[in-house]
Amino acid sequence: MRLCRFDSNRKISIGFYSEKGIIPLTNAAKELGVSLPDSESVLAFLPGGDSQKTIQELNSKIEALSEEKKNQLSVSLDDVKLLVPIAEPKKIMLLAGNYSKHIEEGGGRAEERSKTFPYLFMKPPTTTLTHPNDPVKIPVNSPDHIDWELELAIVIGKKCSHVKETDALKYVAGYTIINDISDRLFRPNPDRNERSKDGFFDWLHGKWHDTFCPMGPCIVSAEDVPDPQTLKMNLKVNDSVEQDSTTGGMIFPVAAIIEFVSSITTLEPGDVISTGTPEGVGVAKGKFLKPGDVMYAEIEKIGVLTNPVI
Numbered sequence: 001m002r003l004c005r006f007d008s009n010r011k012i013s014i015g016f017y018s019e020k021g022i023i024p025l026t027n028a029a030k031e032l033g034v035s036l037p038d039s040e041s042v043l044a045f046l047p048g049g050d051s052q053k054t055i056q057e058l059n060s061k062i063e064a065l066s067e068e069k070k071n072q073l074s075v076s077l078d079d080v081k082l083l084v085p086i087a088e089p090k091k092i093m094l095l096a097g098n099y100s101k102h103i104e105e106g107g108g109r110a111e112e113r114s115k116t117f118p119y120l121f122m123k124p125p126t127t128t129l130t131h132p133n134d135p136v137k138i139p140v141n142s143p144d145h146i147d148w149e150l151e152l153a154i155v156i157g158k159k160c161s162h163v164k165e166t167d168a169l170k171y172v173a174g175y176t177i178i179n180d181i182s183d184r185l186f187r188p189n190p191d192r193n194e195r196s197k198d199g200f201f202d203w204l205h206g207k208w209h210d211t212f213c214p215m216g217p218c219i220v221s222a223e224d225v226p227d228p229q230t231l232k233m234n235l236k237v238n239d240s241v242e243q244d245s246t247t248g249g250m251i252f253p254v255a256a257i258i259e260f261v262s263s264i265t266t267l268e269p270g271d272v273i274s275t276g277t278p279e280g281v282g283v284a285k286g287k288f289l290k291p292g293d294v295m296y297a298e299i300e301k302i303g304v305l306t307n308p309v310i
Contacts, residue, residue, distance in 0.1 A: 001059050002303065003042045003174075004218035005083040008075065012040045012083065016062065017218035019303065021074035023062060025055070028073050034058045042085055043269050046173035047222050048157025082132040085176050085219045086155060091271040092123045092213065093261060094151070094180055098276025099249045105284040110251065118252045118260050121204055123180075128213035135310040136179075138291060139209045142186045146289040146309075149180035149277035150235040150243050150297045152228065154254055155219055156271040160262050168258035171267065174219040175228060177305040178274040179235075179297045181212040184283045214297070214307045215272070225301055228254045232300040233278060237293050243280030247299075250275060 004017035008024075015022035025045070029036035036054055037044065045055040062070065096119040097103050100110035130136060138146050157173025183206035192198075225231070228247060235243035252260065257273060267273075282288050289295075293309040 001055070001221045001224060002218040003045060003085070003221070004216070005040070005042060005085055005087065007081040007083055008079070014039060014042055014045065015075075016059065017303065019077075021071070021076050022080060023070065023073045024075065025058070028062055029058055031073060032058060032061045034061065041087070042219055043157065043173055046155075046157055046219065048171070048173050048269060082217050084129050084131050084215045086215070086270050086272060089125050089270050089272045090268055091265075092125050092128070092274070093120050093272070094123060094178070094207070094274040095120060095252070095257065095276035098251050099245070099278045100251060101245070101249060101279035102277055102281065105279045105281070113251050113256075116251075118257055120261065121207060123207055123213045125213075127210050128208065130211045130214040130307060132214070132216035133306055133308075134214070135211065135308045136181055136214060136289070136295070137209075137211045137310055138289065139183065142183050142206075144288065145184040145186075145283065147182045147184050147282040148235055148237065148242065148289065148295055148297070149182055149281055150233055150299070151178045151180050151274040151277050152231060152233070152247050152254075152299055153178040153215065154258065154273040154275065156267045156273070157222070157269055159266065159268050160258070161266040163259055163262045165255045165259040168255040168262075169222065169228075171258060172222040172254070173269070174221045175225055175299075175302060176215055176219045176272075177217070177297050177299050177302055178272070179214040179295060179305060179307065180207070180274055180277060181209070181214070182206055183209060183212075184288070214305055216305050217303050220302050234298045235280065236296040237287075237289070242282065242287070243278055245278035245280065247275070249278050
């Protein structure tokens with residue numbers, strides 16, 4: 001089951017997502033005689049939410065319909081505006097260097113999991129989150145080294161703290177796609193006097209530009225992804241395949257990430273953790289985004305997150 005948020009005639013709704021169209025929950029519930037609360041949040045209908053069983057009933061009834069009837073309930077993707085699936089996450093945390101081959105393509109050496117720990121940073125949700133099909137904006141003050149990063153993102157469904165890896169997946173509502181846009185060579189005040197931490201903060205500041213966190217196009221329920229380490233990943237810029245990998249390449253798998261993060265900070269419903277990018281980023285090839293490019297970030301079972309560049 002894939003759920004999305006969308007805007008139709010200035011009304012925000014939730015729907016069952018597919019590449020053929022969206023079936024609005026309220027329309028389907030009314031047509032099929034299922035009592036369902038009218039909510040603008042997908043979390044209510046995913047694992048950990050109050051209406052999870054009801055949405056499962058509705059989904060089963062829809063799946064039993066003929067294709068003709070499904071089409072009658074659907075609205076075209078062209079007639080709505082897709083929105084980020086989590087409107088206002090309290091936290092967006094992202095992993096750096098969580099795929100061995102990505103570390104190696106940058107000239108580094110990947111450590112064994114037992115010898116290291118996840119590196120995490122954050123992005124400000126209100127200014128970096130970008131809807132599907134909305135543009136990523138190249139910053140005027142640093143336009144020349146803007147890069148893509150396809151990532152599987154975890155959406156937390158239940159509050160948790162100090163959970164063990166063996167239990168961690170029980171707290172996941174679902175999964176979505178994040179494109180962790182990065183300014184690879186951000187150098188504020190190029191004429192400055194160098195300080196010992198400048199390299200670190202240049203890298204960190206390069207993650208925070210406006211629009212640098214596209215997310216979507218939907219959330220797939222955690223129930224439909226029993227093993228999040230088996231998903232194919234693919235990112236194209238225009239017609240060129242740049243990243244082609246699987247989530248199996250993570251150093252720290254999803255469950256281990258949740259264990260680590262929840263040992264530091266309490267995770268709340270709607271928090272998002274992006275799990276790092278595989279090999280194939282632009283900086284390793286000397287290729288960077290430019291105005292007019294279009295990115296297509298795809299992960300198996302979720303869909304394709306599309307964003308143009310301006």
